Amino acid sequence: xxxxxxxLGGTKIAAGVVDESGKILSHCQRRTGAERPYxxxxxxxxxxxxxxxxxxxxxxxDVESIGVGVPGFFDKKTGVVVFCTNLGWHDVPLRxxxxxxxxxxxHGDNDATVAGFGEAIVGVSRxxxxxxxxxxxxxxxxxxxxxxxxxxxxxxxxxxxGHLMYQHDGILCTCGARGCLERYASAxxxxxxxxxxAQRHPESVLCGVMEEQWSAKTVIxxxxxxxxxxxxxxxxxxxxxxxxxxTIISFLDPDLIVLGGGVSRAGEYLLEPxxxxxxxxxxxxxxxxxxxxxxxxxxxxxxxxxxxxxRG
Amino acid sequence: xxxxxxxLGGTKIAAGVVDESGKILSHCQRRTGAERPYxxxxxxxxxxxxxxxxxxxxxxxDVESIGVGVPGFFDKKTGVVVFCTNLGWHDVPLRxxxxxxxxxxxHGDNDATVAGFGEAIVGVSRxxxxxxxxxxxxxxxxxxxxxxxxxxxxxxxxxxxGHLMYQHDGILCTCGARGCLERYASAxxxxxxxxxxAQRHPESVLCGVMEEQWSAKTVIxxxxxxxxxxxxxxxxxxxxxxxxxxTIISFLDPDLIVLGGGVSRAGEYLLEPxxxxxxxxxxxxxxxxxxxxxxxxxxxxxxxxxxxxxRG
Numbered sequence: 001x002x003x004x005x006x007x008l009g010g011t012k013i014a015a016g017v018v019d020e021s022g023k024i025l026s027h028c029q030r031r032t033g034a035e036r037p038y039x040x041x042x043x044x045x046x047x048x049x050x051x052x053x054x055x056x057x058x059x060x061x062d063v064e065s066i067g068v069g070v071p072g073f074f075d076k077k078t079g080v081v082v083f084c085t086n087l088g089w090h091d092v093p094l095r096x097x098x099x100x101x102x103x104x105x106x107h108g109d110n111d112a113t114v115a116g117f118g119e120a121i122v123g124v125s126r127x128x129x130x131x132x133x134x135x136x137x138x139x140x141x142x143x144x145x146x147x148x149x150x151x152x153x154x155x156x157x158x159x160x161x162g163h164l165m166y167q168h169d170g171i172l173c174t175c176g177a178r179g180c181l182e183r184y185a186s187a188x189x190x191x192x193x194x195x196x197x198a199q200r201h202p203e204s205v206l207c208g209v210m211e212e213q214w215s216a217k218t219v220i221x222x223x224x225x226x227x228x229x230x231x232x233x234x235x236x237x238x239x240x241x242x243x244x245x246x247t248i249i250s251f252l253d254p255d256l257i258v259l260g261g262g263v264s265r266a267g268e269y270l271l272e273p274x275x276x277x278x279x280x281x282x283x284x285x286x287x288x289x290x291x292x293x294x295x296x297x298x299x300x301x302x303x304x305x306x307x308x309x310x311r312g
Numbered sequence: 313x314x315x316x317x318x319x320l321g322g323t324k325i326a327a328g329v330v331d332e333s334g335k336i337l338s339h340c341q342r343r344t345g346a347e348r349p350y351x352x353x354x355x356x357x358x359x360x361x362x363x364x365x366x367x368x369x370x371x372x373x374d375v376e377s378i379g380v381g382v383p384g385f386f387d388k389k390t391g392v393v394v395f396c397t398n399l400g401w402h403d404v405p406l407r408x409x410x411x412x413x414x415x416x417x418x419h420g421d422n423d424a425t426v427a428g429f430g431e432a433i434v435g436v437s438r439x440x441x442x443x444x445x446x447x448x449x450x451x452x453x454x455x456x457x458x459x460x461x462x463x464x465x466x467x468x469x470x471x472x473x474g475h476l477m478y479q480h481d482g483i484l485c486t487c488g489a490r491g492c493l494e495r496y497a498s499a500x501x502x503x504x505x506x507x508x509x510a511q512r513h514p515e516s517v518l519c520g521v522m523e524e525q526w527s528a529k530t531v532i533x534x535x536x537x538x539x540x541x542x543x544x545x546x547x548x549x550x551x552x553x554x555x556x557x558x559t560i561i562s563f564l565d566p567d568l569i570v571l572g573g574g575v576s577r578a579g580e581y582l583l584e585p586x587x588x589x590x591x592x593x594x595x596x597x598x599x600x601x602x603x604x605x606x607x608x609x610x611x612x613x614x615x616x617x618x619x620x621x622x623r624g
Contacts, residue, residue: 073596073599082599128466129466130465130466144563146458151564152565153442153561153564153565153566154440154441154442154565154566154567154602155565155599155600155601155602156565156599157561157562157565157594157595157596157599157600157601158561158562158563158564158565159563159565160562160563160595160596161562161563163558163562163595164476164559164562164563165478165555165556165558165559165593166477166478166480167479167480168478168479168482168496168551168552168555170480175595176597177558177593177595184480239480240480243477243480244477246475246477246489247476247477247559249465249469249470250469250470250472250473250475250476251456251470251471251472251473251476251563251564252463252465252470252563252564253464253465253466253467253468253469253470253471254465254466255466281477281489282469283469283472283475283487283489284385284469284472285488287385287394287467287468287469288467288469289467289469290466290467
């Protein structure tokens with residue numbers, strides 16, 4: 001038997017047919033068109049999934065279940081997307097609506113949780129029991145796997161590490177609180193920190209970057225070139241990220257901490273300072289703790305993790 | 313069968329015989345005398361345990377195992393107390409040394425973890441699967457129970473919530489890091505915050521308190537009387553504690569958050585502002601999350617939890 005995994009994003013819907021070993025047999029995508037009524041978006045999700053089934057040379061009778069990663073909060077009991085800020089969804093009956101097109105059990109979870117689970121099934125954390133996955137993107141998403149199972153908490157409101165209270169009375173977060181980790185350790189945060197550093201250094205190459213060209217990569221590339229402002233910014237950023245990881249170790253102490261999302265593409269250039277700062281700052285300095293690694297699956301993690309949700 | 317639980321503290325050793333339902337059948341204690349060689353302290357731990365067995369009208373043949381809560385780090389594999397700051401212990405072979413007097417399986421864990429487990433077995437969190445226990449004392453200790461089992465992490469360095477990174481570049485902690493939650497949400501922190509508030513308010517009753525009389529209770533009692541400085545201090549303290557609990561909810565989302573230790577004796581006076589601030593500040597404001605409650609067992613949690621470690 002195979003399963004379908006759907007990665008619902010703000011700009012595109014990606015769907016794939018995945019076999020029991022976690023291999024993607026086929027892959028299709030469509031534009032999300034988030035401005036449309038949710039019924040149309042879900043019809044396109046079903047259409048993308050059916051395209052993938054056809055492309056794999058299979059029919060729906062070969063498929064066991066469907067899994068969806070949503071950039072928001074999915075209620076597993078009711079099958080309703082409670083909210084999904086990017087898509088402007090509130091209380092969208094995803095499971096019921098999808099059943100109009102595909103009558104299969106539908107599982108769902110937050111997209112970062114799903115990606116972390118994908119890594120735990122066939123990716124970098126496949127050989128460990130307990131892992132914490134962080135996506136360093138526009139926001140700071142996260143997924144927790146404990147003893148091989150997705151951990152979303154007793155009320156499914158956990159695994160939101162972007163909203164750890166990191167700086168009392170700090171920067172205002174989109175969630176309404178101040179000082180959430182997301183405001184200091186996401187790709188968006190690196191851009192903010194880069195802008196601040198550029199203001200202190202009029203000689204920085206960052207000062208010549210057009211506003212619409214700015215991204216985390218801009219800062220990282222300039223830092224690699226030796227730009228003083230970019231180096232300061234990246235140094236501040238890796239300190240915040242390391243502090244977040246120290247909190248993860250002092251709290252859960254997972255086998256592995258997995259970094260994904262845009263900033264993680266910096267690879268070893270990111271890992272070296274983060275590992276060094278975590279080793280220097282963690283509570284039990286002389287005892288072993290989880291390794292910090294870069295995610296292995298990239299965008300495929302969302303499809304594979306979603307397709308595997310029936311095991312989660 | 314019964315088991316022995318030993319609560320090893322900096323000033324006293326408490327031991328009890330506990331039955332399978334978690335009831336303490338007998339209870340004895342001796343002075344720790346931490347200034348002595350560890351061999352003598354452990355001899356007294358064994359002596360206290362044997363006293364308790366005798367007092368219960370039993371013999372060692374009725375006892376299945378022994379459990380010890382240590383104010384430090386116990387290596388479960390080797391049976392060695394790796395360190396224990398209060399007692400000045402480093403690499404003390406507790407299991408091997410205890411076997412000279414009582415030849416039974418010996419389990420051990422951190423004292424806050426043990427107390428949290430005791431609450432989960434017969435205390436306030438007995439009916440839930442997942443709980444986080446915080447002791448608001450000299451430090452900020454913690455214990456995590458996930459699906460009914462003690463969670464210390466993949467390398468046993470987790471469940472140290474006193475050392476969550478709460479304030480970037482904040483107050484220096486005894487662990488060497490800056491801004492650990494313990495420096496803002498322990499009883500010691502409340503005393504510090506009280507001192508600072510008193511300096512802003514020369515009219516405060518706190519200004520007349522002798523240095524050696526200061527405790528968390530001093531500030532709480534003055535706040536209850538309406539003292540402005542004490543009220544400001546308690547308000548700041550409950551904000552920090554609430555922020556720590558918001559992090560616990562956003563991370564693990566347990567069924568229950570249990571408050572123990574000195575500050576928790578304030579009961580409803582503590583719970584009311586903490587619950588209100590958590591409700592206002594948590595990430596998913598409209599969704600349910602774990603309740604915040606006061607521990608039920610008091611000092612007995614340490615003995616009961618230790619005696620139950622064979623189940624942990």
